Amino acid sequence: xxxxxxxxxxxxxxxxxxxxxxxxxxxxxxxxxxxxxxxxxxxxxxxxxxxxxxxxxxxxxxxxxxxxxxxxxxxxxx
Ligand code: FES
Numbered sequence: 001x002x003x004x005x006x007x008x009x010x011x012x013x014x015x016x017x018x019x020x021x022x023x024x025x026x027x028x029x030x031x032x033x034x035x036x037x038x039x040x041x042x043x044x045x046x047x048x049x050x051x052x053x054x055x056x057x058x059x060x061x062x063x064x065x066x067x068x069x070x071x072x073x074x075x076x077x078x
Contacts, residue, residue: 003029003038003062003073014075020063025052027062029073037069053078 004027007014015026022044031038035058041049045064052059054076062073 001067003027003060003065003067003071006067007062007075012075014062015078016063018063022048022061022064025049025061026078028052028054029060029062029065029075030056031058031060032072032074034069034071037067037071039064039066039068041065 002020004014004016004020014029017026018024020027025048028049038060041060042064045061049055049059049061
């Protein structure tokens with residue numbers, strides 16, 4: 001499952017204006033822990049992420065990031 005799917009399943013409001021198609025940056029999250037339990041970043045995500053407001057070194061797009069273990073992510077203020 002992606003960070004976005006997990007968030008929505010738990011009623012955590014993570015915006016996803018493009019419907020999880022890697023075509024916006026509204027699902028931007030900042031990874032605070034467990035980076036090793038996330039899928040590798042694809043070029044498409046990397047390119048789109050460059051447009052995210054408040055980009056950090058551990059930023060990811062929630063819809064493109066698959067989770068394989070415990071992780072801590074923060075949803076930045078819009
Ligand atoms: Fe648009 Fe993730 S929901 S890029």
